[in-house]
Amino acid sequence: MTDTDGTAPESISVLGAADPTDGSRSGRRRARPPRRGRVFLVLFLLALPFIAAAGWFWYEVDPPGGPGAPVTVAIPKGSGVDAIGNRLEARGVVGSSLAFRIYVRLSGSHSFQAGEYHLHHDLGARAAVDALRAGPSQHFRKLALPPGLTFAQIAARVGQIPGRSASRFIAAAATGTVRSKYQPATVQSLEGLTWPDTYFVADTEDETAILRTIVRAFDRHADAVGLGQSADPYRAVVIASLIQREAGVDADRPLIAAVIENRLRDQMPLQIDATVVYARGGGTARLTDADFARVSPYNTYKVNGLPPTPISTVTEASLRAALHPANVPYKYYVLTDKSGKHAFAVTFAEHQANIADARRRGVLP
Numbered sequence: 001m002t003d004t005d006g007t008a009p010e011s012i013s014v015l016g017a018a019d020p021t022d023g024s025r026s027g028r029r030r031a032r033p034p035r036r037g038r039v040f041l042v043l044f045l046l047a048l049p050f051i052a053a054a055g056w057f058w059y060e061v062d063p064p065g066g067p068g069a070p071v072t073v074a075i076p077k078g079s080g081v082d083a084i085g086n087r088l089e090a091r092g093v094v095g096s097s098l099a100f101r102i103y104v105r106l107s108g109s110h111s112f113q114a115g116e117y118h119l120h121h122d123l124g125a126r127a128a129v130d131a132l133r134a135g136p137s138q139h140f141r142k143l144a145l146p147p148g149l150t151f152a153q154i155a156a157r158v159g160q161i162p163g164r165s166a167s168r169f170i171a172a173a174a175t176g177t178v179r180s181k182y183q184p185a186t187v188q189s190l191e192g193l194t195w196p197d198t199y200f201v202a203d204t205e206d207e208t209a210i211l212r213t214i215v216r217a218f219d220r221h222a223d224a225v226g227l228g229q230s231a232d233p234y235r236a237v238v239i240a241s242l243i244q245r246e247a248g249v250d251a252d253r254p255l256i257a258a259v260i261e262n263r264l265r266d267q268m269p270l271q272i273d274a275t276v277v278y279a280r281g282g283g284t285a286r287l288t289d290a291d292f293a294r295v296s297p298y299n300t301y302k303v304n305g306l307p308p309t310p311i312s313t314v315t316e317a318s319l320r321a322a323l324h325p326a327n328v329p330y331k332y333y334v335l336t337d338k339s340g341k342h343a344f345a346v347t348f349a350e351h352q353a354n355i356a357d358a359r360r361r362g363v364l365p
Helices: 035-061 081-090 097-106 125-134 151-159 166-174 207-224 233-246 250-265 273-279 316-323 348-360
Strands: 070-075 115-120 140-145 197-202 332-335 342-345
Touching (some): 035 125, 070 081, 081 097, 097 125, 115 125, 140 151, 151 166, 151 207, 166 207, 207 316, 233 273, 250 316, 250 332, 332 348, 342 348
Antiparallel strands (some): 070 115, 140 197, 332 342
């Protein structure tokens, strides 16, 4: 259609002309990523650490390839899952102690037998747990050696282990095959030169092996407290054994050491009851007049000076006290409290007064 004037009419859009400044109606809309795609991306990024952790865990549970070289792992009695995992990781059986512990809990395991296990490197957590469930190739026996034992008492405890003998243990010491680095060449006895501790003895360890273990332990602990720097290490061990048997509390140990040194300096007999007990062969019965009259180099009521050997095993506290006695003039001590505390005195009159006080309070008979 044309207008009457013959000109073409202006075209009029049915939809209406869009305002070019109005972006909402522009024919050229901005490109936006789909909302669903953004959600998936965020979820994937959040899940990625968990996916990686799961992959790491299953790799540690079942590592690719076959097992590696054989390795023997000893699990001491009383070891928890954490300690076992650390031991397996250190020996290369599993790659991660953490993964082992997680798998143990997921698999419902709780504890494993102590003993010696013949395993392989790179087993992974699953195979390691299966091997531990099967039980050890070798068992361990507990050997408890508290401080203050004599060598004869240690031998008796060794003899209580199935297949071991107290007499063979004593005979092994007599051969001189095992010696402490602090044992003088002229001394054959290992009295006092073994370390008090709790040990776990393997089925394959004989009496000589046990002896070697506890003597080496003594040497290590003696090194740690500086015994090697002493002018006379063996003398210090002998004094430490007297302190060990006499002291009831750690605070008294340097003071008792001072009493011993002061009496030795003044050439006074030590008069230590524990040496008389040792001279009579031990026991817990009260000392008698016959005990105090016993002729023995260990009876410090009858002879001056130190006994020829230690009279028991010692602790680090007793060794330190022997090496570093207190700088005090005391020459006497007596039990003054049932906790094991002693009262100390310079003169005999003061000592008698301390004894009377202890008796009055019921500490002494």
